[in-house]
Amino acid sequence: MAITSANQLELLQTAEAVAREKMIDPGLVVEAMEESLARAAKSRYGAEMDIRVSIDRKTGKATFTRVRTVVEDEELENYQAEFTVEQAKQYMENPEVGQQLVEEVPPVEMGRIAAQSAKQVILQKVREAERDRQFEEFKDRAGTIINGQVKREEYGNVIVDVGAGEAILRRNEKIGRESYRPNDRIRVYIKDVRREQRGPQIFLSRTAPEFMAELFKMEVPEIYDGIIEIKAVARDPGSRAKIAVISYDGSIDPVGACVGMRGSRVQAVVNELQGEKIDIIPWNEDQPTFLVNALQPAEVSKVVLDEEAGKIEVVVPEEQLSLAIGRRGQNVRLASQLTNLDIDIMTEEQESARRQAEFELRTKLFMDNLDLDEFFAQLLVSEGFTNLEEVAYVELDELLVIDGVDEDTANELQARARDVLEARNKAHLEAARALxxxxxxxxxxxxxxxxxxxxxxxxxxxxxxxxxxxxxxxxxxxxxxxxxxxxxxxxxxxxxxxxxxxxxxxxxxxxxxxxxxxxxxxxxxxxxxxxxxxxxxxxx
Incomplete structure (x- = not known):
């Protein structure tokens, strides 16, 4: 292909056509053409030459130039693209390091291979520009819902046309039993938008908890207006979910507002999520109360919270145990995700047995280490003492309130406890030094x-x-x-x-x-x- 004989306006027409199709700036396409022509020219004039091409944005005329840069004598490396100050004096007056000499060179004849190479450069640049445009358009839309059209399925992943490009709904982000065919309409959550060298940049989800929250935001005006807030969401996608809501207006019931008249609002979300059952519960800043709500529909007898460990024990009647745990542990698992607590569920009988075992263990601890009879050891446990440290270092008055314990007895108890602890500490330190x-x-x-x-x-x-x-x-x-x-x-x-x-x-x-x-x-x-x-x- 001879550039000299080509219709000069054809370059601009091609650039505009590609730009319209890909929805990118025509100038970017022209720049890609300039780079591709420059590469083709280098194959003709020499790869070491600095050949540049400029396409007139009005006429389409392509101008080929050779650029040489003035450098210090000792820095001269590329004789085709650089020359010294002395050499430059042949072409310019008073040359200085850094100056450039631009000379126009004849256009090149592009063979089949050069033309194919130029085409690849243009396609690559256009793809890069298209990806940049797509990223800029969607980078601020992460965390929102978008409607798209299914284009195809690849290895279980669904490629979705989102209007200005393609996005991917990975297999693990689909609700289990969903299947799609080309041209199906689909509503998805934009989970992430990030730059990638290859492949899609927009990552979608239908299993993310945030997707459900955004669906409720669309269906419940009070959530959109900020009167009601969704504090937490836990999902077993396609099966069951729990959401915790709070109202900042005392006259509005957050649960009722999310359910809607005759369940219309929540049903719209359920239908979108392929029948996923949704429990809507009131959020409470008191963790035990919140947990009791989260375990609905099970009834809870007692809650014991260990805030430091982030663990909570829940006691339920025997007949409520299977309901509290749920099928395959689903109910307690969702409640744990919702409250961000590690939940241990037991029946009233199990708790009673555990407390009895702890009582017997502590009784034996005091009997073995303080040389006490069973009755006296049980008395200490009943008064709330759980270990030797408490007995050894508690205020004497706390021992004196125990029936049958006078000052001499209290002093003797503390002396025995301290002797045992000192012996233990000595053994631990010896073991540590040995290590x-x-x-x-x-x-x-x-x-x-x-x-x-x-x-x-x-x-x-x-x-x-x-x-x-x-x-x-x-x-x-x-x-x-x-x-x-x-x-x-x-x-x-x-x-x-x-x-x-x-x-x-x-x-x-x-x-x-x-x-x-x-x-x-x-x-x-x-x-x-x-x-x-x-x-x-x-x-x-």
Missing amino acids: GVEDSLIDFEGLTPQMIEALAKDDVKTLEDFATCADWELAGGWTTVDGERVKDDGTLEPYDVSLEEAQDLIMTARVMLGWVDPADLEADAEEDGEEALAEEEAEA
Whole structure:
């Protein structure tokens, strides 16, 4: 193909046609053409030459130029695209380093291979421009619902035409029993929009909890207006879901508003989600109350909350156990996701048996270690004592209130408990030293001998080792994997060390080692205090 004989306006007409089809700037297509022609020219004049092509935006005329740059003598590397100051004097007056000499060169004859290469460059540039345009259009629409049309299915993934490009609904983001055919209309949630080198950039979902929340927002005007808020959503897509709602207007029932007249509002959402059953429950800032609501329709007898561990025990009547757990654990699993709590459900009989077992275990602890008879040991347990530390270091008055315990008896009890604990501590420290624990960790305040031995078994043997620990490695924590809460056990968790206590201990160690300036901690504390005060004033 000879550029010299081509219709010059044809370039512009082609650029405009491609731009209209792909909905991109015609200038980007022209730039792609310029680059493709420049590559073809380099194959004719030499790859090392700096050949550039400029297409006139009005006439379509393509101008080919060779560019050479003036460089220092010692920097001259490419003799085809660079020349020295001395060499440049032949072409320009008083040349300076960095100046460029632009010379027009004859257009090239493009063979079949060069033409094909140029076409590939144009297609690549057009695709890049199209993807950039698509990303810019959708990057701020993540978290919203969009209607699309099914184009095709690839390996279980559905490719959806969303008007300005293609998006993908992955297999694991489809509701289980859904199937689609080309040209089907589909409503989807834009889960993520991100730049990718290849493949789709818009990722859709119909299983995301946020999809259900957005559907309710569309059906319930009070949610759209902010009068009602969806606080949490838990889903078993296509089967069952729970949503927690709260009303900021005392005259509006949040559950009733979401259900609608004769269930019209919730039914619209159910129909969109292929019959997924939805429990709408009132949200409550009191976690036990919220959990009781979340376990509906089961009736709950009692709730015991361990806030530090994020765990809760629920006691239900025997006949309510299967209802509380649900089919294949569905009800309790959804309630756990909704409340963000680890839930342990037991019957009243099971709780009674567990309490009896704990009572017997603590009774035996006091009998074996304090040399007490069964009656006296049971008396201590009944008064709320659970371990030797409580007996050893409690205020004497708390022992004296027990029937039959005078001052001498109380002193003797504490002396026995302290002797046992001191012997244990000595054994723990000896074991820790045998494992290689250094004195820097043994002398660190805030850690008991039992804790030090536990740390040593976890390969934490110096103060430096301890200072590099994360708070959750010590106190334990929870992570969410595939929608399920997974427990991470902490080294010091058996000793009731909270996350806050772990953070304080770690930071103290870092200060002692000189890793952290105490002044910085004080400044951070003041800043946090000011922010908290500002938030309180804003709420007021």
